[in-house]
Ligand SMILES: [Zn+2]
């Protein structure tokens with residue numbers, strides 16, 4: 001008997017938590033948190049307390065009340081009695097919280113499997129943002145690499161890298177008694193590493209899978225133009241070359257491809273890319289995993305921005321120990337203000353205050369992110385503030401972005417090429433739309449077992 005139970009990711013974008021049961025083996029594919037997790041009840045400062053266990057989540061049905069899954073401590077004040085776990089492994093596809101955000105609730109004894117880069121990134125982020133990116137405590141975390149098969153009980157799992165908006169993303173081919181099951185995780189095929197996704201498609205096709213669990217973030221949206229990462233770089237470069245003043249850009253810190261696009265656009269235009277200490281730390285720490293990344297300490301096209309801190313003198317003691325290492329390559333608002341047209345500055349939302357010191361004139365700003373959110377949704381409150389600040393300083397607002405997910409057209413090609421017997425949509429608001437591309441679509445319902 002082989003079955004799948006979607007405790008998250010069924011009929012919604014994100015929150016993937018897929019239980020695969022085959023004979024006596026039980027594994028989870030991802031263990032993420034939904035994007036709108038608890039927003040019906042919680043907002044701003046009204047949040048479940050960190051010290052609490054699962055009682056608050058169970059009260060509102062935010063997490064499934066499944067036995068033999070959660071840690072003893074998290075179950076203390078709930079009606080669910082603690083029992084030894086019966087899950088053989090949790091396999092994580094990539095770093096995004098909608099795929100691994102609920103790891104801290106798991107029983108410590110359940111083995112966790114994740115890509116070597118994903119674990120490294122999680123450690124880096126947790127150091128920078130101690131209250132976020134907590135992956136919890138696990139007695140065993142096994143790292144995998146692309147094509148290196150591993151076994152969980154009798155199940156053979158082959159991870160294969162895919163391209164996505166975060167590095168170190170994987171899809172999987174799992175050998176079960178029912179045949180091969182392919183899980184895509186999140187992926188795209190229009191960036192500099194599309195070759196990785198192509199390799200995954202090829203391998204998945206060769207596996208002649210019984211079932212394909214395929215993400216469909218962009219299934220509902222026939223976008224007017226599916227920009228590639230290269231086109232984003234060209235657009236950023238065009239804006240930079242046309243600007244007389246300072247140029248600012250915002251992109252998500254985990255989007256390494258986008259970092260490289262901005263880096264190259266700055267270089268092409270004889271400007272230096274200015275990044276804050278956090279981004280500098282991420283880039284420097286990830287260099288051993290991603291050799292294409294420039295050396296933040298030595299690269300002449302990069303400068304590291306130090307904010308005005310307590311003493312207002314830009315001296316060591318004003319900064320955390322981990323950020324002091326980049327001080328040799330320091331740039332401050334004073335230097336940038338003297339020659340604004342020499343810089344392209346990465347600017348985070350919570351660093352907008354720097355504009356007060358930089359006092360830009362004739363400046364441009366490039367918004368280069370939408371994370372997992374589709375246009376207009378989710379980021380509304382933040383975007384209003386971005387726009388107010390831009391207006392206040394007379395900065396011209398531009399957009400340059402491409403998705404971390406495959407377009408509808410690409411999804412069609414992937415499904416037809418892999419050609420599974422059964423197609424199971426996940427990570428999509430419109431699972432029905434998959435019927436356009438396949439004659440045997442099984443749409444999962446949250447919490448219900450789907451027999452294969
Ligand atoms: Zn996702």
Ligand SMILES: [Zn+2]
Nearest residue numbers: 094096164186
């Ligand atoms: Zn993702």
